[in-house]
Amino acid sequence: MTALDDKINERFPGLVVRKDLVKAVKGNAIVPTYVLEYLLGQYCATNDEASIQSGIETVREILRKHYVHRNEAGLIKSNIREKGRWKIIDRISVALNEKSDTYEASFANLGISKVLIDSGTVKTHPKLLVGGVWCIADIEYDYTEDKNVTPWILGTMKPIQLSHFDYEAYLAARNGFTTDEWIDLLFQTVGFDPEMFGRRSKLIQLMRLIPFVERNYNLIELGPKGTGKSHIYSEFSPHGILISGGEVTVPKLFVSNSSGKLGLVGYWDVVALDEFAGKQKKVDKALVDILKNYMANKTFSRGVEPLGAEASMVFVGNTKHTVPYMLKNTDLFDELPDKYYDSAFIDRLHTYIPGWEVGVIRGEMFSNGYGFVVDYLAEILRHLRNDDYSDRYRSNFELSSDISTRDRDGVHKTFSGLMKILFPSGEATPDEMEEILKLALEGRKRVKDQLMRLDATYPDVDFSFARKNGEKVKVATLEENEFPSFYYRRAGGLGLPTTEPTGDDASEAAAAPQLDAGATAVTSVSEGPKTGHFTYNENQRGVTFDNLFGPYLVGVQKITITDPYIRAFHQVRNVMEFIETLAKAKSPADEVEVHLVTCVDGIRPEKQAENLGAIAASCEGVGITFTWEFDETNTIHARHIVTDTGWKIALDRGLDIFQQYELNDAFSFANRLQQFRSVKAFEVIYLKNNSV
Template structure:
């Protein structure tokens, strides 16, 4: 099926839930996360059908600011007293005062005052945070002061919030639509949905490698690493396809930020996110590595951890992304660097690596050089809906269902079986949401998933050959 044919079919089957992804390459809109840009595109096209793109362009120019413009945004706030900004609103509760406070990245403040009714109306702002249009007021005269008249609380206050969120999150739309597409067509639908051009990924293996980045977003506690050359778009999906992820780019990471802040009582990122992504994992640093690595190992095994008196259970997936040196052999790229040394020193531990479910072969994916070729040139499913649908799909695992179709054999550990079942559960939700497939289609996916886990086993063998003998995983499809 040609590009034009698949785009026409997507538009016909999905109707209002189909979005022209090429519009996302518009310079102003491309600055926003994909799910935010697509929500705004849909809203503006409905409100202003004849002139929506110009209106949207002006709206984004007026209300969206880059991180480097933080001081300018604060200047505007002081000068104009009230401004509206496009940003993520995350609210926390001060238990000492019983009041609500907000984290506003655009102005670099984490204790902005918030009326309780805004928090009450938008509970997700207190769970994962929500993107929207935030109206801020600079009013030091309404903030508490001490006897000398000095401020005791932030002079900035949130006075209104309009969230950007799909009106529906029903995965049933995907189930119904899936019947209209063949397996190969559905792969292309998903690839365009997350913003890529399916023609740039001509083999099924490359398409599955690309889509495996979505596994942590549709299944709880799926822990992956992806190693590949630079510029293959390793963070693109996580940044654009879900508002429930947090990307941590290198640098120092504290236990408070990751697990739980004992002083403020604010849960860390692992407690509230669908996925925490460590980009450029080799540059990650920990102030007290023993504590963090021990907690990571505990969490990746059991789905819970403790810090102080706090016990936390979470479905968060851990994803580690790293750059690897490759060379061309027989027309394909292969890694020529030991994976172990891409990890920071404290994480070079076989017990931690064994808890990784699979290695995504990022080295088989092309570098993203030209938007006109590597990025989508037509229609896909609206990301604001797709993001919410993936989030809902996480609530029910199909790992038990996998056992009906697939049996691993050979020297397979409990961790091997758990890893394969979770990754297969995620792929079933993505590729066969109505659970309709034939053995040939299933075998293609199982082969890919088993190889993802096999790479972990081979890695462990290189690291500790005595403890992890070199053995090939086998399977039977019923």
């Protein structure tokens, strides 16, 4: 257990569970995570290993005896008949039989229907009427010769969800965590290992929770397959429902004219449409029109009086093309079905999550640490829907007056949602608020910039804010910084923005790699090396050692690398890749000395020395001599590269700028070519000693 795990168990006793236990008990039971964690929360909400193992066996036994597998439905029915009563775990849905004026329940896996259920239970749990609810129920069998009477009788029924919680205790416990610890706790709760992701990646994934805390929030996420876009909406909360975008109809989503039955938006906090993308998909225009009105006004109507609802709408789908391809040829909404590829629909989206920044989920990314029992957090998030934090930034920041009302609403709702998730008490530092505000502005800007490609009537918008001291901060999307030559495209043709980036933004844009131009980053060999201070964003791609260092290594004879953290295999490999850049930059007739100053690995020093020796052996015969020394005092902290030509390159992360990738996959582009790797956030400073 980590120190954070200890703290989680101390602050939230009985409300957290080890996240790897879900896999341990699930087996072949096709049930949502929140159902399994509800059971685990009853028996395994502890950090005592003996109690955990005992609880796992109890939960396994409950699932074995009471969870209904469809292929074993006949056996369960026989058990009910023979024993007279049997407890089951199944998804129950209810419909009103108008002919008999009774409510009738259907059991998804057990395969029985027309089971009478009292109206009081239906009133208490109205979601039974729409989509169904996972429940623990007692079923009885009483045969009668009357063919119109079902022999199945519903005894007791309990929805699998939390019955109560202490919100004030939640707020008090939150105050015992730093912001980084809280983000990691939430990240472990949704099932991922925080050590495998950078801060921006964590926040982007946590943005998927905003629809659960904000009423009538409209979110879209498009990106490659396998990035876990729909996981939260299907597994995380009993208050959200995930349906296929191709299955949705006006009666199912809103209201049926024939029966007057309210649709999904009337009962669920979040309605997510999966597999939403696909240009060839057939879509009912009437559905799109009603959906646009609902997304804008929170109401819908089908010829009778307007009805209101609070459900947030989420649209998730896969993209077929890379981001630079879409920016060059179409736009980031390219994959939407034709009837949704409409400026009026797109303009109603509050934020666009860049799904391409979320890596394809791999096995090692899942967490073995502790997180909330998801049903507990789901109830907390639902409680927070009553609060509004959208104006909490105003004491420190002021949005540009150029931002329209609809843009401002999108920014406000995203900011409010992230505040509630990260700072439920409403207390955050100005720097923390600024980080959230930038994400909120970026998410809406991504929508608006693409709208300007679709419709020439949309004007340029200055997505910026001012700090309390009057300093202006201009916000840009990551893809805007990465691909400026493709990004600034307007309806009717290509064109640059009316105002060029200035100040720090211009430096950042200049430093951004250009994948289309051979991954040119800070500068190029033809331009010559230049002094400067450059910042790279987390998840940015196209950054290579050739770009960062190549121009500064031409003509060198001696290089000293100082970095205390050349210990793990991937860190030593970074040194080798730096030497590869040197080998490409130097003349074949030159000989260069490379000396590394680092600290000894306290865990596997022999392996560290072996790997460094392998680099030295590899350098023989290519005109490079590689040596190293260990700082015996272990006091060095700075990371920099110094050349005998007078250049000093200061790197806040040293050579360790890349996020984790598949080191052992020889057929992975990220393994073979640096420009296909995502980077961590880092800074580089180029200094020149002109006396050398």
